[in-house]
Amino acid sequence: MTLTRPADPPFEAGHASGAYNDHPLRQEINDEVHARPYETLRAPARASHLGMFSGRHGAEADRAAVAALCERYGVAPPEPGAQHLSADFGPFRLKWERRTELSTYTFFVEEGFEAPFAAPPLELLPADWLAALPGSRIVAIHLALEPSWAPPRSSEALVSLFGGNTIVGSHISGGAARVWTDFRIHDDGFSRILMRDVNLRERQAGRAVQRLLEIETYRMMALLAFPLARQLNPELNDLEERLAGITERMTRSDHEPDEHAMLSRLTELAAHTERIGNTTNYRFHAARAYHAIVRRRIEDLREQRIQGLQTIQEFMGRRLEPAMRTCEAAAERRESLSERISRAGDLLRTRVDVALEAQNRDLLDSMNRRADLQFRLQETVEGLSVAAISYYALGLVGYLLEAASEAGLALRPGLIKGALVPVVVFAIWLLIRYVRSRIARQQEA
Known part of the structure; x- marks a missing residue:
């Protein structure tokens, strides 16, 4: 029995290339390494x-x-x-x-x-x-x-x-x-x-x-940040001294600090620091990237020493590296200053909030005392009102009794008025209580 290889299926031209949906950026990103x-x-x-x-x-x-x-x-x-x-x-x-x-x-x-x-x-x-x-x-x-x-x-x-x-x-x-x-x-x-x-x-x-x-191109581009860093350092020194003065005032207990004035100064410091960041961040980040390229290109040279001469890597290590560290230190100082101002501002805002809460508590206590006083005065007034209304009510009853006595009825007005005093006073008290409770229910509703 002879085994034969089955025939391959016919090849359709264009089938392989047309079977995929290419990403629209595939060719562009592939060609970038050859650009x-x-x-x-x-x-x-x-x-x-x-x-x-x-x-x-x-x-x-x-x-x-x-x-x-x-x-x-x-x-x-x-x-x-x-x-x-x-x-x-x-x-x-x-x-x-x-x-x-x-x-x-x-x-x-x-x-x-x-x-x-x-x-x-x-x-x-x-x-x-x-x-x-x-x-x-x-x-x-x-x-x-x-x-x-x-x-x-x-x-x-x-x-x-x-x-x-x-x-x-x-x-x-x-x-x-x-x-x-x-x-x-x-x-x-x-x-x-x-x-x-x-x-x-x-x-x-x-x-x-x-x-x-x-190497020379990116070295020069990296060093563009160096004069900026040297110019920035005195300004950062001044801002750090001002921040230290504010924090020192916050910690002193010999007098009551003006939190609102210090918060205004901290806000000014924060705005100044952010302005510095807006004008320097790009240059410092670019310097870091350029410096990394310089180091990579020097490594690619695969240098070997010529007797008696500095290599390019040694020269850059002695001259370029310190300048780049100065730039990085300036950038880190600015970022650190911004964080410290933010923390000091948070602490000061907390103190202001605590002071405001204490003022609000005192105000509520005062309002509570005033409301309690008003309540007591109201009760006193209610008691006087019961007596006054009862007096006038008994006076009206007395007029009626005297009129009835003069009309020929056998009545003793003084005795009846005396007997009606507790009844009228109690009735008036119940009436006032009812009116007050009804007003309270309407307010709650």
Whole structure:
């Protein structure tokens, strides 16, 4: 008996792709990890990198500036809403990236050079276009990537390239390249990075260059919060002293504190602190995020020490980390101050509430005493009313008896009046009690 494999069912074209209902954001979120690819670079090459701070609402203006440059060189402009463009303009290549608060423009030229930082790629750009770039310059770097076959530079030659400044450098990418910089702004307004190809592949070189440029870009963006933190510290000192004075007055027992005046001062302190928070929270949170990116990019470099030089990680640890801790301390102080003001306000409001409750209790006690007094006066008045009404009632009865006696009836008016006194008084008392009880029932109803 021979076993045969059953024939496969016929394949219906398009069945697999049409069987699912894709999420409307699937393609967009999948493409996000591919949205900003690394450049490919072959030594020798140079780059000029600009970071223009245009703010959180400057994306459209930045995109329009890139589109204007594309129009001059006959290059397809970025699409509406695009955050990235990488294109060959002929004399140079441009990589434009729009970030949250700034746009970066990196211009690449792959050609030989003798002086790494003379005649940079930025000189190939139209001067009027550069002058019209939106925003203010926050980052400016010239980077040179020299080939492995170029003559090695001595320590003295490296120092002269960076104007005699102290150099920071290391082996990066597992020893596939060397990099030197001084993290200073030179007379031309640009920082300088020299990178030497040892055994870099083209995409590896592009990744290393982008990481170095991003380290400097995000370092500057993170440090935007540092002057703000130093400016904020004296103001926080003053607010903390004012809060301490208010809490000290709250705890003193030598005089009765004015709770309402202190509550007004606490409200003013709270409003001042919240105003500070509204103007600084975004910058401090952004600095924390930028700092985290800097540390991540430094880790990605996989640095190895060059004898006698600080590594980039060591330099950042000595210079950037203290500044970031200052920013974090200022942010934490403001948050702590806000919480302390809130607690002091709650305590003071509790004291005010207790004082108001005591006043209300005293007022109720006074009202109760007044009501009790009125009740006693009412009972006294009722007793006097019974006597008065009885007197007048007996007077009327006396008139009737005297009239009957004069009419010839054998009556003794005085004796009858005396006998009727307790009867009239009791009847009047019952009548008043009945009227009062009826009024009380009507009020309860």
